[in-house]
Amino acid sequence: MLGKDAAAKLRSVPLSNDTIRRRIEDMSADIKSQLLERLRGSKFAVQLDESTDVSGSAQLIALVRYPWDGRIQEDFLFCQELTGRATGEEIFNVIDMFMETGNVSWENCIAICTDGAAAMTGRNSGVVARAKERNPMMIATHCMLHRQALASKSLSPELQSVLSTVVSVVNHIKCKPQSRLFGQLCREMGAGQDTLLFHSEIRCVDAKALSHITCDPDKGN
Numbered sequence: 532m533l534g535k536d537a538a539a540k541l542r543s544v545p546l547s548n549d550t551i552r553r554r555i556e557d558m559s560a561d562i563k564s565q566l567l568e569r570l571r572g573s574k575f576a577v578q579l580d581e582s583t584d585v586s587g588s589a590q591l592i593a594l595v596r597y598p599w600d601g602r603i604q605e606d607f608l609f610c611q612e613l614t615g616r617a618t619g620e621e622i623f624n625v626i627d628m629f630m631e632t633g634n635v636s637w638e639n640c641i642a643i644c645t646d647g648a649a650a651m652t653g654r655n656s657g658v659v660a661r662a663k664e665r666n667p668m669m670i671a672t673h674c675m676l677h678r679q680a681l682a683s684k685s686l687s688p689e690l691q692s693v694l695s696t697v698v699s700v701v702n703h704i705k706c707k708p709q710s711r712l713f714g715q716l717c718r719e720m721g722a723g724q725d726t727l728l729f730h731s732e733i734r735c736v737d738a739k740a741l742s743h744i745t746c747d748p749d750k751g752n
Contacts, residue, residue: 566595566606567633573597576642577608578674579626579651579658581617589613591625619650623661637665644672701727 575597584590593608609629615621630637643662645651651658652671659671683694704713705727717725 566608567635569597569599569604570595570633570635570639573599574639574641576644577626577640578644579622580646580674581613581622581648581650589617591617591622593626593629617650619653619657619661622650623658626658626662627665637662637669640666640669642670642672644674647673 575595578594578596580592582590582592589612590610591613592610594605595608596603596605598604611625611629613621613625629635630640640662643659645659649657652660654660663669663671683691686694704710710727713727714725
């Protein structure tokens, strides 16, 4: 498109695998350092989720919310594989190590949100209990999406039938190439959203495990 001279100049640019990898690592390190710098100087809330990927490995995903430039900013904090058992102790150690190496104080973490699993909310060795040992003033909440999914299990048969049909249709579109076509259709129709969320089964937890979790419906927590 630009001619032989431009093609020759492009071929002279070093684009080896190592060069590209180094540049990606440099950009990643810079983004991480900026985020940690923000967390050191402000209060923030963390949302955690432990899940299993397609290879069978347990992955711990953490998101963070914090005030920045006059609004609430949400960023991806980290994703790290759990090499051993996905216990509350090991999950907390991963988070604690990340905080320690990033020089981020637990006192700045004012809230932690989990899916209510026993490893997260266990009274003695759960992640929430261990985190509150570092910051007793921390507020613990249960993920709103999980609560809504659990509440939907007690719907009337008529509503449950409608919901099951909708979930089946959404999951069928989401896991097929039609997902891209669906997004294109939504954009052509001027819809505000063009992405579907994959619906997965949500487990119910023992109420005793959630007895120390703060839930304030008026605040949406």
